[in-house]
Amino acid sequence: MTRKTGDRLNSRRLLILGGTGFIGRHLVAGAVRRGWKVTVPTRRRERAKALTVLPTLELVEADVHAPGVLEGLVAGCDAVVNLVGVLHSRPAAPGAAYGPAYARAHVDLPARLAAACGGAGVRRLVQMSALGAAADAPSEYLRSRAAGEAAARAVKGLAVTVFRPSVVFGPEDRFLNLFAGLSSLLPVLVVACPDARLQPVYVGDVVEALLDALEQPTGNGGTIDLCGPEVWRLDALVRRVCRMKRRWRLVIGLPDGLSWLMAFLLEFTPGPVMTRDNYRSLKAEGTSDAPFPYGIRPCRIEDTAPAWLDRG
Numbered sequence: 365m366t367r368k369t370g371d372r373l374n375s376r377r378l379l380i381l382g383g384t385g386f387i388g389r390h391l392v393a394g395a396v397r398r399g400w401k402v403t404v405p406t407r408r409r410e411r412a413k414a415l416t417v418l419p420t421l422e423l424v425e426a427d428v429h430a431p432g433v434l435e436g437l438v439a440g441c442d443a444v445v446n447l448v449g450v451l452h453s454r455p456a457a458p459g460a461a462y463g464p465a466y467a468r469a470h471v472d473l474p475a476r477l478a479a480a481c482g483g484a485g486v487r488r489l490v491q492m493s494a495l496g497a498a499a500d501a502p503s504e505y506l507r508s509r510a511a512g513e514a515a516a517r518a519v520k521g522l523a524v525t526v527f528r529p530s531v532v533f534g535p536e537d538r539f540l541n542l543f544a545g546l547s548s549l550l551p552v553l554v555v556a557c558p559d560a561r562l563q564p565v566y567v568g569d570v571v572e573a574l575l576d577a578l579e580q581p582t583g584n585g586g587t588i589d590l591c592g593p594e595v596w597r598l599d600a601l602v603r604r605v606c607r608m609k610r611r612w613r614l615v616i617g618l619p620d621g622l623s624w625l626m627a628f629l630l631e632f633t634p635g636p637v638m639t640r641d642n643y644r645s646l647k648a649e650g651t652s653d654a655p656f657p658y659g660i661r662p663c664r665i666e667d668t669a670p671a672w673l674d675r676g
């Protein structure tokens with residue numbers, strides 16, 4: 365997809381991979397508000413139709429893994445944001461470092477995207493990763509995210525900013541809304557890894573940080589943790605969600621062995637809510653002391669969640 369140079373005179377062009385997802389939908393709206401012309405590729409245009417009401421948005425059906433597609437998409441762009449990520453993968457094959465879905469979405473795609481940006485003279489790439497990403501992290505998910513960060517940074521002359529958010533909450537999230545939904549169905553909530561420590565961050569704050577990063581002078585944009593102002597134990601958070609929903613529910617935290625067993629059993633369900641690799645991710649430190657960037661004051665769960673938490 366080659367663009368006319370005349371288009372570029374009107375406004376800055378931003379390509380957002382993963383722009384149809386939870387964070388992506390908020391980011392796309394924010395970018396349009398800030399005057400960007402935004403292109404969002406999707407595998408299924410039908411499912412993302414709601415985005416097309418935005419005035420300066422172009423939604424294109426494309427397979428970003430197919431040869432030549434990224435090169436066409438980045439041509440003429442001033443900046444690119446990559447939000448593509450997957451929570452689950454089949455386990456790694458013998459000799460492979462990561463499961464196939466992690467390798468494809470978290471490592472190969474950022475590598476190919478950065479190379480395409482370098483080739484097209486795009487100056488800025490924002491790569492979404494996850495808190496705790498590290499080459500020696502306990503899970504394939506987190507190790508593959510670290511490999512993707514390194515791959516994105518491997519292209520000379522491309523300014524890359526990597527963001528590592530904790531779990532993100534906000535309207536239509538699959539985190540607080542999941543617990544709120546379960547609390548409407550079940551009298552007892554069983555929580556795996558109840559002592560996992562998390563620092564949930566509001567999607568609106570994540571979006572502001574990403575958009576601010578795009579405005580910074582180019583150069584190495586660094587690696588930036590994005591965490592909210594409060595540290596929560598997972599079981600305390602589930603109890604808090606129940607209270608916000610005004611539902612008295614028994615919340616039972618499983619001991620470690622049973623947490624692993626629950627993750628193992630859930631792995632065999634379609635669209636699992638948890639896998640053994642997720643269990644291992646929850647073993648990594650889920651908090652950070654790093655200040656929130658660009659002078660943004662991140663908000664607490666109580667500040668926003670009561671307004672949008674699943675009403676089921």
Ligand SMILES: NC(=O)c1ccc[n+]([C@@H]2O[C@H](COP(=O)([O-])OP(=O)(O)OC[C@H]3O[C@@H](n4cnc5c(N)ncnc54)[C@H](OP(=O)(O)O)[C@@H]3O)[C@@H](O)[C@H]2O)c1
Pocket residue numbers: 381382383384385386387388405406407408412428446447448449450469492493494495528529530531532533539
């Ligand atoms: N949400 C959180 O709590 C959280 C926390 C830490 C990090 N992150 C990271 O932030 C990013 C965005 O998260 P999110 O919650 O918005 O994710 P999401 O709702 O699952 O959206 C992911 C997006 O990526 C695209 N996508 C997924 N798999 C793909 C694949 N194999 N090939 C091409 N495109 C694919 C999907 O687009 P189509 O289906 O339209 O093609 C979708 O728009 C991800 O990298 C995620 O890992 C999220």
